[in-house]
Amino acid sequence: MNSCLIYVGELFSAISQGLPLKDPTKIAYVDYSGSTLNQQGDVAACLRTPQMNFVELKMYFSGTTFFQGMCIKDVCSAKALISIKKEFAQLLSLVFQTTITPEQFDFVQYPVEKPSTDNYGFIIISLILAFLLLLTLVAFFMAKFERKSKDSNKIQEEQFDFNAQNHLINKNKIQTNLKNEEERLNEELEGNLESKSSQNEAVKNQKTENQSTLKRIINCWNLKSNLQKAFDVTVRNSDLAAFDCIRTLSFMQVMLGHSFLIALSYYSNFNDFDIVQKEPFTLFILGCFYCVDVFFMLGGFFLAYVTADPKISQNFQVKNFLKMLISYFLALLNRLSRILPTYFIAIYVIWQYLSQIGQSPTWSEIEFFSGVCDEDKWKKILFIDNLYDQPINCVGWTWYLSNDMQMFVFSLILMVIYANNKILGKVFIYLALGTFIGLAIHYAYEYEILIVSQLSPMFNPHWNDFYYKPWCRIPPYLLGLLFGIFYKEYQIERQQNDSSKKVSFLMKISHYMRETFVKWISYSIGLAIIFYLIFGPRPLQVNGVDYWNQNVQHFIFGISRILYSLAVILVLLPSVCGSKDLLVKTMSSSIFQFFSKLTFQGYLYHYAIETYSLWVFYDSMYLNIQNVLNLYIAQVPIIFLVSLIFYVLIELPLNNLANIIFNRNVKKKQIEIQENNKQNAYHKVIN
Incomplete structure (x- = not known):
């Protein structure tokens, strides 16, 4: 005869008749199980007790699911309890004083085994999220590289302007016989200084317009830019x-x-x-x-x-x-x-x-x-x-x-x-x-x-x-x-x-x-x-x-x-x-x-x-x-x-x-x- 069925029968018989419980596993059931529907009891204490395991009882009434924790001897796993559902239904009918059919309840073992990750859905979403994260990292390093490149160009431009200004000052000390040549050079250099900013802006716009499509796509994942957009509360209308x-x-x-x-x-x-x-x-x-x-x-x-x-x-x-x-x-x-x-x-x-x-x-x-x-x-x-x-x-x-x-x-x-x-x-x-x-x-x-x-x-x-x-x-x-x-x-x-x-x-x-x-x-x-x-x-x-x-x-x-x-x-x-x-x-x-x-x-x-x-x-x-x-x-x-x-x-x-x-x-x-x-x-x- 099923050992779980024998144990459950003895347990419920002793509880219903108010008999003293001497078996530690039966005492643990009373102490650590849920006392009514939608109560779990003391799950941690149950799992610490030798020879005990925890099973969730799920009951279905009027389209609603109810739960009750069961701290029960390990011979009665969820699988073992499912095998005696017909007999267990009779016991539940006595407890609730109404007819309970096997279709109205089920058992779930705790801890629940996690669903497998070896399926196409998990692989697809993991690859998509990994790819999006990769794009975010690529956009971050690309933006960082561009900033360094701009800073380097800015330093070179400032050095060029500084040298040009020094050259203008030195030209004032050139001998009189080179005066005409000096004026021509001064005009050329001054013109370069005045138009430098507008030339830089034109070059910058041209680079932006000629930016590759791939680069623009990667920039869609620019984290800094997206954070700025998220916290930008400018009202357009x-x-x-x-x-x-x-x-x-x-x-x-x-x-x-x-x-x-x-x-x-x-x-x-x-x-x-x-x-x-x-x-x-x-x-x-x-x-x-x-x-x-x-x-x-x-x-x-x-x-x-x-x-x-x-x-x-x-x-x-x-x-x-x-x-x-x-x-x-x-x-x-x-x-x-x-x-x-x-x-x-x-x-x-x-x-x-x-x-x-x-x-x-x-x-x-x-x-x-x-x-x-x-x-x-x-x-x-x-x-x-x-x-x-x-x-x-x-x-x-x-x-x-x-x-x-x-x-x-x-x-x-x-x-x-x-x-x-x-x-x-x-x-x-x-x-x-x-x-x-x-x-x-x-x-x-x-x-x-x-x-x-x-x-x-x-x-x-x-x-x-x-x-x-x-x-x-x-x-x-x-x-x-x-x-x-x-x-x-x-x-x-x-x-x-x-x-x-x-x-x-x-x-x-x-x-x-x-x-x-x-x-x-x-x-x-x-x-x-x-x-x-x-x-x-x-x-x-x-x-x-x-x-x-x-x-x-x-x-x-x-x-x-x-x-x-x-x-x-x-x-x-x-x-x-x-x-x-x-x-x-x-x-x-x-x-x-x-x-x-x-x-x-x-x-x-x-x-x-x-x-x-x-x-x-x-x-x-x-x-x-x-x-x-x-x-x-x-x-x-x-x-x-x-x-x-x-x-x-x-x-x-x-x-x-x-x-x-x-x-x-x-x-x-x-x-x-x-x-x-x-x-x-x-x-x-x-x-």
């Missing part, structure tokens, strides 16, 4: 500086919401969950669901802001159909070149490295978390994972990028229409906006999704069919598209300063925004909508989801995301119209300019870091708002530090490379600076 504040705050709320939701996977005080769920601050945490729509709105705004520019829109004219097609696909390629490489690296880093950098009794959850990318990574890289019916698992939080790319492709078609006919383009955008808002409302009714007042919508069986689908999430993007068009028309009108032309929509609004009262009305309405959408469902949180009429809830849920995005636009409107009040200055602070640069890398890695910080601990979390905030405060600086590293070493160099490929040079920045100077002068006049 003061009207849009407040956008960085909105982006940063939205990302920080996303991190808070995810930290709370991740904590629900491994907490100990199950009986307190209803209390935590009904805390007012929990509504603010769950407001992270709206923050993604802010990113969609900003994405649509900047797409329109760039493509509505006359210099860009002329490339999308139908009269030159071939050029239009090429411009369209180049715009897509440009977009992909700035997202896909860093996205690819993030997926592979999380897939291959995360499970290698820690250990705990629940470490198998990290292995599962990263291992799901074995099959699904290609759906992610192709930006189509959100179109499937099954849940998104591999780097699941980046469903946003798939939606954003699909919305970009569709919205760029609308911008092509706008480039050919401004009125028709706006009409199509309005029609698309109305259609997709109607679809969102329709699906909210069809799938019976209620307001996000509690976690109940996440447990709706149709949640994946609504939350991740682009046709339900695109309205904020289209609203941002309209906002970007209106702002670009307003900007062009200000620069032309032609009163004979038709006044743009935003120009009309800007006249009212000069009044302090109107500005604060815009702020107040925007903030009121935001706080109502977050805290308004408080009665539902306290009294239950049936407290309001369900049909009303479906409708509100269907329009809530477009309302939230509209509210953010109302908050940004005074800044866009040129206001420089205290709130705008605060939102335009340089600290937000810096942190907003890190939000893309932060979004790619934050969920993995938060998940790691949960499962690397041996003990489950006591769930309450204070502990969630404490954990969040500890996670934020780590996330931003990791984001800065990947931003400087990967994102910035690859963006520099994209600029070379798509021929984006310094002239564009100079034009933007000139436009900003014109805008500042305009604001001084109207204010």
Whole structure:
């Protein structure tokens, strides 16, 4: 008979009957095992005890996984316990006083064996990271060599100038019969001295222009230059500086919401969950669901802001159909070149490295978390994972990028229409906006999704069919598209300063925004909508989801995301119209300019870091708002530090490379600076 089965039978029989335990291994089981679900016990003491090993019991109830540490005799390894799952299920049924089937639990040996690094994924990402590091080192030494070369040339030039000046002085002492020759030499030497600086500058420019393509590519990884760019908080368009504040705050709320939701996977005080769920601050945490729509709105705004520019829109004219097609696909390629490489690296880093950098009794959850990318990574890289019916698992939080790319492709078609006919383009955008808002409302009714007042919508069986689908999430993007068009028309009108032309929509609004009262009305309405959408469902949180009429809830849920995005636009409107009040200055602070640069890398890695910080601990979390905030405060600086590293070493160099490929040079920045100077002068006049 199985020795492990005999041992387990004797152990449980003695415990259930309250018999005294004399066997040291059975005493160790009682002393060092977890006393209830989601408790590990004393792992270190267990492993120090002779003849004992530690096994993790995983149990599955109602779609939730629970854990309990077992300090048990070494004859009962995880493999041995799995072989007696049927008998063990009977024992568990007695303990929990309910029927437990073998499918409802499993065993994992601790320490967990690390996944093999002998696979193509680990090799690929290791080679890529090594190559990028090599480029960084080559760029560093190349820049150092160039500095030494310049310093050497500078010393030689200074020596030449010094000798020339001495020669001029000595020539004054030459005999009178050589006076004519002396004057000729003096004129020649003086001319050389005066033109020396301009000649050097010309040579320098010529060298820069003739710089080899390979050298320019390597310079993309110049660490010093990239660090300077990372910490450069120069604002090229003061009207849009407040956008960085909105982006940063939205990302920080996303991190808070995810930290709370991740904590629900491994907490100990199950009986307190209803209390935590009904805390007012929990509504603010769950407001992270709206923050993604802010990113969609900003994405649509900047797409329109760039493509509505006359210099860009002329490339999308139908009269030159071939050029239009090429411009369209180049715009897509440009977009992909700035997202896909860093996205690819993030997926592979999380897939291959995360499970290698820690250990705990629940470490198998990290292995599962990263291992799901074995099959699904290609759906992610192709930006189509959100179109499937099954849940998104591999780097699941980046469903946003798939939606954003699909919305970009569709919205760029609308911008092509706008480039050919401004009125028709706006009409199509309005029609698309109305259609997709109607679809969102329709699906909210069809799938019976209620307001996000509690976690109940996440447990709706149709949640994946609504939350991740682009046709339900695109309205904020289209609203941002309209906002970007209106702002670009307003900007062009200000620069032309032609009163004979038709006044743009935003120009009309800007006249009212000069009044302090109107500005604060815009702020107040925007903030009121935001706080109502977050805290308004408080009665539902306290009294239950049936407290309001369900049909009303479906409708509100269907329009809530477009309302939230509209509210953010109302908050940004005074800044866009040129206001420089205290709130705008605060939102335009340089600290937000810096942190907003890190939000893309932060979004790619934050969920993995938060998940790691949960499962690397041996003990489950006591769930309450204070502990969630404490954990969040500890996670934020780590996330931003990791984001800065990947931003400087990967994102910035690859963006520099994209600029070379798509021929984006310094002239564009100079034009933007000139436009900003014109805008500042305009604001001084109207204010």
